[in-house]
Amino acid sequence: MSTDSTNTGHLEEFSYNDRITKWFVGATMLWGCVALLLGVIIAFQLAYWKFNLGLEWTTFGRLRPLHTNAAIFAFIGNAIFAGIYYSTERLCKTRMFSDTLGWLHFWGWQLIIVAAAISLPLGLTTGKEYAELEWPIDISIAVIWVIFAINFFGTLVKRREKHIYVALWFYIATILTVAVLHIVNSISLPVSLMKSYPIYAGVQDALVQWWYGHNAVAFFLTTPFLGLMYYFIPKAAKRPVYSYRLSIIHFWSLVFIYIWAGPHHLLYSSVPDWVQTVGMTFSIILWMPSWGGMINGLLTLRGVWDKVRTEPVLKFMATAVTFYGMATFEGPLLSIKSVNYLGHFTDWIVGHVHAGTIGWNYMMTAGMLYFLVPKLWKTHLFSKKLANLQFWTATIGLVLYMMSMWAAGITQGLMWRAVDASGRLVYPNFIETVVKIVPMYWVRAFGGVLVLLGFFIMVYNLVKTIQFANKNNKDQAEDVYAAPPLSAAKEEHGASAHRKLEGLPMLFSVLTLLAVLVGGIVEIAPSLLSDKFVEKAPHIKPYTGLELAGRDIYIKEGCYVCHSQQVRPTPSEKLRYGDPSTAAESVYDHPFQWGSRRIGPDLARVGGKYNDMWHFRHMINPRDVTPKSIMPNYGWLTKNKTNFKVIQKKLKVMKALGVPYTDEQIANAFNDAQMQAEKITKGLTEHGVPMKMQSKEIIPLIAYLQRLGMDSANAKKAIEEGQE
């Protein structure tokens, strides 16, 4: 085939790789069912604790990370890839850069999902929200993402359309930024094949984690879907986007501002005030580009609103964009410190997130699948009635979800802070504030069932559509299209060289970025590793080996999913939990465990509050010591053996990360841990606990819980005694 650019009338023939899009569509349907089903299961677990099933692999603490990972990276991830592969080829008028890379991308991503589905229920987790996967899986994600990036940017390079349509800009931002976020947040030192400690600790780790966490929402759940919106809404409505100029302003302002909003997850924490203020300010600014996008999407439908009534694709997409507008209003609102103080750690945040993920991502995905499946299989939809049925079940389910979580969040937030005229807490027992919202948990679980049912209806509808198509269309050959080469679109001489130069900077920008990051990490890492950069607080000592082992059990069981370790500097928190948390207190915490939700009470100062036997009974059956508790039983902690041998290695890795363990402590790690375990168990034997409990996991966990906040408490006591 000639690419002679002097012949402007010449057309090149090409076809699209729709097979890979079909596979991504199938994976979206499969993982969508799994992710939503997991969501429903954990919703019921909060409503009634027995749904934890009494098995260590099925508790809320382990399944909740599986739900979030499955929903974000498996369900929504595959939907993004399906939409990107389909639309990029058509917007560039070319086949994807490489079929092989495409299939590597597809199967690599599915393998990563399977690895996550196995490792998370086993408790193999880093304990960092939305980044729970352990280091070998993290490396695989980086490799597969780079393969995807090469395939995508390669396609841009060989495009036949000079103009890069706005949807593609959003895809570019997604691919670049997700790579940076994932790599920076995941850097850690391995202890073993499936256990590692992040190089960041305490405040550092919190800042990196929420810089990642917030921008994962931005660049995994938002920008790719905005790209899909800019492609699929005009296509489905058969009219151009309302304002192309607005789409450009929308894109550049959104990608620039989003990066800065992360610290709004850390308001009233021990992160410096100015960082919190910057995060809050950018979050409020973010409202404008977000609504610019919403308005542009909705106004594209001007003149065709009747189609929203009859066409499932537009019905779902118009609703999705509306929910996007709602969620991006609620986000800045929650970022205002005073509002955040009420909403943070409550279910309001959970409701907010699901307004985005169900309202925006699920609805957009459904609309996109109703568009893609008939197009890809060259047929029409099996049943519009079923699509409408899904629309109403999902919408009603989502509204129930949001309403119940608003009610639960605001109720609990107000109860936590309620102080009576004599200056005492109105609800001093945390459990009162939990019992109050359990009815809302039932409503939420019911709403979730409706959302899931809607998804099943869609999958049935689409599978039927595909079956009919496969029966009727025997011809599976790819369509052939024709378009002039890119060089024909230009007036310059020597166009083919110029074309390369125009395309390559983008590929280069990815590679340069990665190179810059590696360089940056090499320069920065030493300052992070050296203890002379850490704030001086001599009374804060590293954990003992046994406590560290207990901390890893705390992480493994996902305790951070329901318990925070961060006392905010307000009167009601001081009454309930004690002094506000300080930055120095988590200085040795790799990873930090501040948490984001208080389904149970804060644990930052739980050490010494109860005796060891209380903790022992509480772990076996929480209702023995706290009637009406919704926490699962952790009976296996009295059966699983502690791995004492690995403790020495853990101390060594921690020392490499800058935790000041002495050589003596490392040398005696095994014996010291055994002795501390023996001491704790001896105390428990007075209450009838057998001595053989010494070797079980519950002992280090008690050691860890009893240590929390004790360094500060002891230092305070010493000062007070000195004054007397």
Added chain:
Amino acid sequence: MNIIYFLLPLALLLGGMFVAFFIWATKSGQYDDLETPAQRILFDDDRNIK
């Protein structure tokens, strides 16, 4: 807290990269025409030649 000395430049780098990218896009003529690109994507399925 020291991580801020890494995250701030990184955020600036990312943001700055997008700004540089914007300038490149504008200079290379991506936004010279704000009418036809929006229209053109509607016609990409009509070139099936077989």
